[in-house]
Amino acid sequence: MTSTRVLRVRIKDRHAAWLSSLAREVNLVWNYCNELQGRVFERERRFLSGFDFWPYLKGSTRGECALQLPVQAVQETAEQYARSRAQHRKIRLAWRASGGARRSLGWIPFKVRTIKYAHGQVYFAGRWLSVWDSWGLGGYELRAGSFSEDARGRWYLNVSVQVKLPQREPPEAVSAIGVDLGLKDLAALSDGRKIENTRFYRDLEPALGVAQRAGKKRRVKAIHAKIANRRRDYLHKLTTTLVRAHGVVCVGDVNASALARGPHAKSVLDAGWSAMRTMLRYKCDDAAAWFVEVPESGTTRICSACGADAGPQGLRGLAVREWTCAVCGAGHDRDVNAARNILVRGLAILAQQFSAAGEAKAGEAAVNEAGGHQVGAHSAGAGHGPLAEGISVTYGGDDVKPGCRCR
Numbered sequence: 497m498t499s500t501r502v503l504r505v506r507i508k509d510r511h512a513a514w515l516s517s518l519a520r521e522v523n524l525v526w527n528y529c530n531e532l533q534g535r536v537f538e539r540e541r542r543f544l545s546g547f548d549f550w551p552y553l554k555g556s557t558r559g560e561c562a563l564q565l566p567v568q569a570v571q572e573t574a575e576q577y578a579r580s581r582a583q584h585r586k587i588r589l590a591w592r593a594s595g596g597a598r599r600s601l602g603w604i605p606f607k608v609r610t611i612k613y614a615h616g617q618v619y620f621a622g623r624w625l626s627v628w629d630s631w632g633l634g635g636y637e638l639r640a641g642s643f644s645e646d647a648r649g650r651w652y653l654n655v656s657v658q659v660k661l662p663q664r665e666p667p668e669a670v671s672a673i674g675v676d677l678g679l680k681d682l683a684a685l686s687d688g689r690k691i692e693n694t695r696f697y698r699d700l701e702p703a704l705g706v707a708q709r710a711g712k713k714r715r716v717k718a719i720h721a722k723i724a725n726r727r728r729d730y731l732h733k734l735t736t737t738l739v740r741a742h743g744v745v746c747v748g749d750v751n752a753s754a755l756a757r758g759p760h761a762k763s764v765l766d767a768g769w770s771a772m773r774t775m776l777r778y779k780c781d782d783a784a785a786w787f788v789e790v791p792e793s794g795t796t797r798i799c800s801a802c803g804a805d806a807g808p809q810g811l812r813g814l815a816v817r818e819w820t821c822a823v824c825g826a827g828h829d830r831d832v833n834a835a836r837n838i839l840v841r842g843l844a845i846l847a848q849q850f851s852a853a854g855e856a857k858a859g860e861a862a863v864n865e866a867g868g869h870q871v872g873a874h875s876a877g878a879g880h881g882p883l884a885e886g887i888s889v890t891y892g893g894d895d896v897k898p899g900c901r902c903r
């Protein structure tokens with residue numbers, strides 16, 4: 497099994513000016529496509545595909561006033577334009593501005609086989625670019641991707657690669673953990689640990705306030721970037737340890753975009769949930785661990801010790817951080833309790849998937865036998881093992897599963 501991954505590496509700042517000049521050319525191509533699409537629609541009421549733009553763009557990379565961009569980047573810009581326009585269901589899109597207050601952040605897309613890597617540098621459009629190669633790009637086959645600029649003017653290479661995934665162990669043989677993503681705490685774990693969200697910026701808050709009141713925009717941006725970097729750095733370390741220690745990781749399916757419209761909007765956008773979930777998903781893949789997304793509804797109200805629906809209810813219940821179950825008397829931290837419920841649900845989902853897969857395989861085997869085919873090593877040794885047995889899905893203090901290291 498393989499999976500596609502996007503690797504992001506920082507490009508050294510001495511190339512920033514040159515990349516920005518290429519980004520202006522991308523904007524030129526984009527705006528040309530936008531203009532052309534507008535005219536074609538006025539005249540013929542039809543939309544152009546990415547491929548339809550190619551003849552119009554022919555020759556743009558040759559001759560006296562040629563673009564510096566390689567032709568694959570010009571074509572990819574047109575294709576991305578067409579895709580984006582179709583996605584937004586518009587006749588035209590916004591212009592990409594190369595200057596002024598509404599300048600678009602630099603962006604240069606490219607197709608597969610446009611860049612190459614050697615000796616720690618990336619070759620693009622006739623130049624070798626130095627990068628901070630945090631991924632060891634030499635170990636991958638580089639495919640399509642883009643160069644992009646962040647709000648501070650730093651450039652990054654985002655390139656997709658194929659990675660090979662190892663075979664997973666059956667989930668009953670490994671330990672499991674539940675993760676509840678929250679607002680006050682970024683995450684609570686079923687083993688009782690919590691990660692406070694404010695830890696990433698508490699010490700920077702005074703500086704941020706000063707910079708905001710003084711109207712220092714660059715400083716404000718830099719502080720926000722610092723907070724985001726700290727959070728990302730911490731999330732990488734946390735998710736790596738989680739995936740190393742546990743073979744099953746269950747995460748709530750909390751929907752940030754829905755919550756972002758509500759009264760908690762600011763903290764939701766800030767929380768880094770999707771970053772954490774994405775990291776857990778791909779790190780689980782790499783480490784051959786199971787990643788399970790679990791419907792969260794009700795996980796804060798149900799007692800993880802006895803299963804009674806006895807927790808704090810409704811909006812007012814949101815403020816309750818700690819409660820005692822009226823049925824069994826167990827004391828709970830709100831978020832840790834939710835994480836335990838997520839773990840139990842996640843294991844139940846895995847168990848269900850496994851028994852479904854087991855039935856399908858049994859059916860397949862029966863068909864094969866009836867058809868006179870040999871049931872070969874391929875289907876017998878597919879690595880799913882005894883299904884669902886040993887996964888305890890009862891609500892209970894300590895019997896989540898045998899061999900569990902999660903408490």
Ligand SMILES: [Zn+2]
Binds near residue numbers: 799800801802824826
């Ligand atoms: Zn209880």
